[in-house]
Amino acid sequence: DIQMTQSPSTLSASVGDRVTITCRASQSVNTWLAWYQQKPGKAPNFLIYKVSSLRSGVPSRFSGSGSGTEFTLTISSLQPDDSATYYCQQFHTYPWTFGQGTKVEIK
Amino acid sequence: QVHLVQSGAEVRKPGASVKVSCKASGYTFIKFVVHWVRQAPGQGPEWMGWINAANGNTRYSQKFQGRVTFTLDTSASTAYMELNSLKSEDTALYYCARDFEYCTGGSCPGYWGQGTQVTVSS
Numbered sequence: 001d002i003q004m005t006q007s008p009s010t011l012s013a014s015v016g017d018r019v020t021i022t023c024r025a026s027q028s029v030n031t032w033l034a035w036y037q038q039k040p041g042k043a044p045n046f047l048i049y050k051v052s053s054l055r056s057g058v059p060s061r062f063s064g065s066g067s068g069t070e071f072t073l074t075i076s077s078l079q080p081d082d083s084a085t086y087y088c089q090q091f092h093t094y095p096w097t098f099g100q101g102t103k104v105e106i107k
Numbered sequence: 108q109v110h111l112v113q114s115g116a117e118v119r120k121p122g123a124s125v126k127v128s129c130k131a132s133g134y135t136f137i138k139f140v141v142h143w144v145r146q147a148p149g150q151g152p153e154w155m156g157w158i159n160a161a162n163g164n165t166r167y168s169q170k171f172q173g174r175v176t177f178t179l180d181t182s183a184s185t186a187y188m189e190l191n192s193l194k195s196e197d198t199a200l201y202y203c204a205r206d207f208e209y210c211t212g213g214s215c216p217g218y219w220g221q222g223t224q225v226t227v228s229s
Contacts, residue, residue: 034215043202043219049210087151091214095168096154
């Protein structure tokens with residue numbers, strides 16, 4: 001199975017900060033990568049597909065980049081509502097696999 | 108508006124089976140794949156597989172192959188996930204999710220149900 005490793009596991013930042021989360025794949029997934037946001041007690045919320053395509057309704061402060069084995073999710077100006085855990089997911093090779101998550105906290 | 112409503116929490120003993128339902132509304136049920144994903148406490152999501160609502164074709168993660176079965180009742184716009192030979196490690200929140208329309212079929216769980224807690228305990 002393709003292992004997805006996220007870093008950091010937790011980050012704490014202030015409102016307005018630029019935040020970057022990294023996701024590394026154990027082998028190339030080309031551009032077949034998605035990002036999800038999950039708040040406590042809720043189902044994951046699908047944010048970005050194919051590395052950088054934002055789902056309709058997702059704020060433009062979210063962006064994704066990368067290819068192959070290294071990817072990033074960036075929040076350009078962190079907002080209180082962005083406090084959540086973020087997961088990457090590859091859909092290049094079965095079984096689809098998720099990262100272990102990055103928890104974003106607001107200082 | 109896509110809406111997936113799952114059945115309620117279940118408690119089972121080790122070795123038993125559980126069947127979770129997922130009723131869809133707000134779209135044409137047979138046009139999309141339904142994924143099943145589980146999440147153990149404090150862990151990332153784990154993809155279990157999908158079922159194509161158009162024809163019943165399935166794709167299972169090898170980890171669950173032989174122990175999980177996905178089925179449909181298209182007349183009721185409902186998908187089912189049955190997991191057998193339960194172990195304590197199967198204790199998790201189980202989610203159904205509809206495929207996202209702009210991903211290649213069967214790729215992206217884009218619309219999620221609320222989750223069903225399955226607890227396996229003697």
